[in-house]
Amino acid sequence: CSELCSSMNKRLCEKQIWKNWWVRGLFTLAMITFFFFIIYLGPMVLMMIVLCVQIKCFHEIIMIGYSVYHSYDLPWFRTLSWYFLLCVNYFFYGETVTDYFFTLVQREEPLRILSKYHRFISFALYLTGFCMFVLSLVKKHYRLQFYMFGWTHVTLLIVVTQSHLIIHNLFEGMIWFIVPISCVICNDIMAYMFGFFFGRTPLIKLSPKKTWEGFIGGFFATIVFGIVLSYFMSGYRYFVCPVEFNNDSNSFQVDCQPPELFQLQEYTLPSVLESVTGWTTVHLYPFQIHSVALSSFASIMGPFGGFFASGFKRAFKIKDFANTIPGHGGIMDRFDCQYLMATFVNVYIASFIRGPNPSKVIQQLLALRPDQQLHIFNSLKAHLVEKGLLPALEGAAA
Amino acid sequence: VSCSERNNQKQWKNYWIRGVLSLAMISGFFLIIYMGPIALIFVMCVQIKCFQEIITIGYRVYHSYHLPWFRTLSWYFLVCVNYFFYGETVVDYFGALVQREEPLQFLARYHRFISFALYLAGFCMFVLSLVKKHYRLQFYMFAWTHVTLLIVVTQSHLVIQNLFEGMIWFIVPISIVICNDIMAYLFGFFFGRTPLIKLSPKKTWEGFIGGYFGTVIFGFILAFLLSQFQHFVCPVEFNSETNSFAVECEPSDIFVVHEYTLPAVLQNTLRWKTVNLYPFQIHSIFLSSFASLIGPFGGFFASGFKRAFKIKDFANTIPGHGGIMDRFDCQYLMATFVHVYITSFIRGPNPSKVLQQLLKLQPEQQLNIFHSLHAHLRDRGMLAPEA
Secondary structure (H helix, E strand, O other), X not given: OOOHHHHOOHHHHHHHHHHHHHHHHHHHHHHHHHHHHHHHHOHHHHHHHHHHHHHHHHHHHHHHHHHHHOOOOOOOHHHHHHHHHHHXXXXXXXXXXXXXXXXXXXXXXXXXXXXHOHHHHHHHHHHHHHHHHXXXXXXXXXXXHHHXXXXXXXXXXXXXXXXXXXXXXXXXXXXXXXXXXXXXXXXXXXXXXXXXXXXXXXXXXOEEEEEHHXXXXXHXXXXXXXXXXXXXXXXXXXXXXXXXXXXXXXXXXXXXXXXXXXXXEEEEOOHHHHHHHOOOEEEEOHHHHHHHHHHHHHHHXXXXXXXXXXXXXXXXXXXXXXXXXXXXXXXXXXXXHHHHHHHHHHHHHHHHHOOOOHHHHHHHHHHOOHHHHHHHHHHHHHHHHHHOOOOOOOOOOO | OHHHHHHHHHHHHHHHHHHHHHHHHHHHHHHHHHHOOOHHHHHXXXXXXXXXXXXXXXXXHHOOOOOOOHHHHHHHHHHHHHHHHHHHHHHHHOHHHHHHOHHHHHHHHOHXXXXXXXXXXXXXXXXXXXXXXXXHHHHHHHHHHHHHHHHHHHHHXXXXXXXXXXXXXXXXXXXXXXXXXXXXXHHHHHXXXXXXXXXXXXXXXXXXXXXXXXXXXXXXXXXXXXXXXXXXXOOOEEEOOOOEEEOOXXXXXXXXXXXXXXXXXXXXXXXXXXXXXXXXXXXHXXXXXXXXXXXXXXXXXXXXXXXXXXXOOOOOOEOOOEOHHHHHHHHHHHHHHHHHHHHHHHOOOOHHHHHHHHHHOOHHHHHHHHHHHHHHHHHOOOOOOOO
């Protein structure tokens, strides 16, 4: 501050800096409150919010592209970017709807056709955009147009695919949506606090404000926060149950028998911890152990997403992605660390937690030929009998 | 006079070289088909060469050949994405082999996680390699690499998926695109007058339309010829006992001759009432139409790309033709189209994959599905009703 204030009244300068902090702090609280509010409102609203955030992030990045290439007046290009956004969203939302709303889709005739030929329709829509791009190529602007085409596609790859991974996480159970996002936010705040109070050794040249003390302090604090938060949330069905669409009431419902992951289990502490804490066993939700993995990723890899965004901003000489949120910059500034986290959570769930989606399996089963269905039926029956889930005497196969 | 004579000679020499190499490539294509599903390796090699060509162009455009780490990173990302896709293919199609070998089983189970971890390692290396003066260039090359991967690698894997569906789904689309290229060129050469699009001044409407009809007829005949052989028509399977590919099956419905009643219009002109066709021949008309009508847009895209970056050809690998990418630019759209076509209109899901997923579900879910399936099969009369 002293260097900045050389030409200004020192007290005025300090006041300005405190005012910035005040605005920043206020908006941080506002965003966190908003986050809790939309969780309260439920899955449908969350999906809408994710969609809105995605559109805004896409818009911000595309605007940067335009300002970098001075290509705001390229013929057709704004239309084409939004068109591609629409196509890719149509494709992903269609896949989600087909997977999770299977019975609803089977009921309505137009939806059934759209879902059966979904990939073909999406591909045809995309091709139309592709052909329009080729037809819009203008002699003097070839290179710019290809750059913007590439820019649009990379943005779609980053922004849209990952917003859909977030939605898949959401359907797995709202806890898989809330805990990761909270861990990233917590890591941001904790790393900042630790850096503010104890920070001395710079972390990486790319972001000179980050320090090793902030990094390590943030790591431990986030793990503790994650464990505590998952303890609180694992007790409520609302957060823990997969989101399902009830065809009769035409609404989302979140009700189920909590899976094993969210039931208290007794773990024997290793002898080291036993002597330290004086407990022999501890009651934990298995999910809390998973949360350690999630928090670790958020603290260690999440910052790389932030560094990537910082590098990007330096590369294109911009201070913030946009000026949407006072004191914080654009929506993208808040979400840059979230993207890697969303992908990680999705891969984590697919690899370690969840099996395949049962309604999707039924869907595929019903699409098979009858003889294949029969073959699978017999294999499944043999498997279930073996496992003791079916009495061995129940009916003989035709 | 001597100058124009020499020019003529040079032009004929060019045509000669171009013609000879066309024949060489087509013969190479037949050889690969003969060798069977080993065409997989061919697809892999083409993919690597195309990737290399496009990345080299990127380096030249941005004068970024000496960027720290970048060559390593591009090839690393190529290996990662290929590992991901090949892993998914191996898990799907070589299920029995994977279940046998313990390390393979582990790799298959956590495949997505391992692929993601590998990709992340590359991502972190990129972030750590950012150098103060070269930020913008590095981001450009990062994006360039990713777009290239998106185009080249994903679509070479779609080609491989098509191949596993049956070699006919690999051969017919590629042949149709080649035929359309050649036919459009010949029709344009002999009859061409009206230019088609400013982007490619050598293309003409006569070539376009003539190529369309020529390709439809060619596709129709080729489909007829190939549909008779099990070698082409059957899905490629991996036989775990003999550890080799097996191409043997009961040909599916679309490769069995059906009798079709001609519509009245054609009945009058041809004086045939019915005609015996393979249903696949009708599908081939759609494939040919796509290759002739939309395929060229892939070619225009590549032409625009070359003009944008002021290059004549992608590379100089094939004399008279340019780089590998020059020969394969129209194929990419076709491969994606064939894949989408198959999944939408032809094939159902893979039964062994469905069974695999079934066995991974929770027991209650399995029971639920068992009962639903039981009811479904009973309704259809495939199972005797319960006493």
